Structures are given as structure tokens and as C-alpha cells.
Amino acid sequence: MDTKALIEQQIQEMDRHKWIESEKAGCDLGQKAMLDWAENFMNEPFTKERSSQESPAKKRIPQAK
Secondary structure, three states: OOHHHHHHHHHHHHHHHHHHHHHHHOOOOOHHHHHHHHHHHOOOOOOHHHHHOOOHHHHHOOOOO
């Protein structure tokens, strides 16, 4: 994956994380959610396999019992 594609994918992941976390909070978390993604997920290795799996943000959603 080239650098431009990697950056575009990371931006999509950040936006998805922001949306999910904002929905859980009931308000737009904006930059706070973006920084949360950067702190918690930015250094995870990004591979083609990961891009086809679920978003890192989904890891934080509690599973229904």
C-alpha cells in the first residue's frame, strides 16, 4: 500500500471512530475522538487483512450478552 492510500485509510478509520464514539456519547466528540484514535490505534500495524476486517473503533463497543 502506498503512503497516500495509507493516509486516506487512516483518515477513514479516524472518521469511523469519531462517529461511533460520538454516537455512544450522544454528542459530537470531534477532535477529542480523533485524538483518542491516534493515541490508541495509530501505531497498530496496518495491513490489507486489517483493512478488510472490522474497524479498530469496533473493538471498544461492548458485546451484547
